[in-house]
Amino acid sequence: MSATHSVGKRAALTPRHLTRAGERLSFVYLERCTIHRDDNAITADDADGTLHLPSATIGTLLLGPGTRITHQAMSLLGETGAGVVWVGERGVRFYASGRALTRSSALVEAQAARWANQRSRLTVAREMYRLRFPDEDPAGLTRHELLGREGTRVQKCYRAQAARTGIRWQGRQYTPGDFASGDAVNQGITAAAQCMYGVAHAVVTSLGCSPGLGFVHSGHELSFVLDIADLYKTEIGIPLAFDVAAEGEEDVGSRTRRALRDRINETGLLDRCVTDIKRLLLPEGAGGGVGVREDEDRVMLRGDGSREVASGRNHGDADEAVIW
Template identity: 70%
Template sequence: MATVGRRSASTPRELARVGDRLSFVYLERCTVHRDANAITAEDGEGITHIPSATIGILLLGPGTRVTHQAMSVLGECGAGVVWVGERGVRFYAGGRSLSRSAALAEAQARAWANRATRLEVARAMYRMRFPDEDPAGLTRQQLLGREGKRVKEFYRKEAARVGMQWKGRRYVPGDFDSGDPLNQGVTAAAQCLYGVCHAVVAALGCIPGLGFVHSGHELSFVLDIADLYKTEIGIPVAFDTAAQSPEEVGPRTRRAIRDRINEDRFLDRCVADVQRLFLPEGADSALADDTVDRVALQTDRGGEVESGRNYADGVIW
């Protein structure tokens, strides 16, 4: 009788393309196990079977337990696994990336390693946040100055819109309750966006620590990406929530951000934005192709040669 341990791993061509998979599956308060090439989610209501090859990324929420066999089949089919907070709001830890290609990580590293291209990406991020302004030619100091001015003005406008007084951004790490309702909402919204963007960055195989605006932190790039949506999503949702009631602003803001993310198909947009920063137009489709595992060897001249062969007899490098 065959056991799970004797099953052969699926080849890339046997797997569903990323574009044909579910974007994510969220589970909570259940035990995740394996049955043949499917995963099962068992809770008090019974057992649900989920074909593992159809999962883009599995989000494991509070109260989940996952077996070694379940993780094995998820790894074989190339699904990403992320441990998150309730309803997928916060990112705690992640397994392998969803992408089988290193193209995006390499493109990010190349752009980060050169000071000129690093600044160009920072300008591109500014342009994505404020499309009515062209940051071409701006220095980093000028970018930061303009960004700070626009965000301060946006805080004031949003406060006037909801009819509340804005006293400035104040946040004491570790003391959430010390902030007024507006500040509590902004903090909660930011934490949500950090978690969701971290999940996207991890799934795409990008390098969280290589930031283009932020620097020195293990999540610098995550902070960069989350800031793209601060004035469009984070601050408006936070101010709307705080204006409704000063009670439980944090939990209500997190739920409101979750609903907004679902309504706007935010995950698809975030993925596209990250790819647009580093890849030439049209290259993202190659990343989504999981039908081929491509491994090459680097050469001294910057090119690549075929892997899987012996070069003892010499080759033009």
């Protein structure tokens, strides 16, 4: 009882105490263990002993088969802004996520504004295409033309990677809910995609963006997450899956996951992901903070036009501003 009581009395962490999203571990995968907390660390207990992980350094915690997690561990992960995703052979389930690492709503407001306007939504979609394929200019392309070109480029990527690695490519094959139905390279592609979705989800939520307001994908609660994960599909995910499958067909899923984690850390992908999201959503020259410190609890009220007025005051009498 005393341990539980002391945990409950700890002060909540603020963004000043937290590690920036771009500087965190991309993801940590755990299976067949019990996850708890020890002060500000996450612990994983199994037959081999106890592993301690500083919670503020975790980007995404992937919980595989046989895992159990305590309420105190989830509370800590929520405080530190870590994404938590239950995974297994039947695919990713985005069950929970941590709170944002910023107290500013600037990014989500910018996202909503660009999403709500048809022209700016298409502009962002074109910019996403340009980030993926910098040798092409998507200016003037319709959405249908963007989708067609994207499909063609992905197919070319599959064929090029097959030729490079000597793997026989018979097309993309994945049956939802049946990971083992595909051949080795298709299992690797699926495993890489699942991990990238988890990483993108953690970065999107840590920045305070809305996972559901997508610019390419639509109609799903994770549309923007899918948008961001796809930015790095042909550059990182697909080539790595072919590399792993070329090495052997055993344990392709787990080997792909480990190789992807190393590649993400080597290339500094988390930091790049943060930069790309801000570049896509913010006006040119606005910068990351948009004039607001990201660790500042700044609550304003919306006035007429774009004007903001102080909160915590009664604005009923202009001559007498009363603090609530």
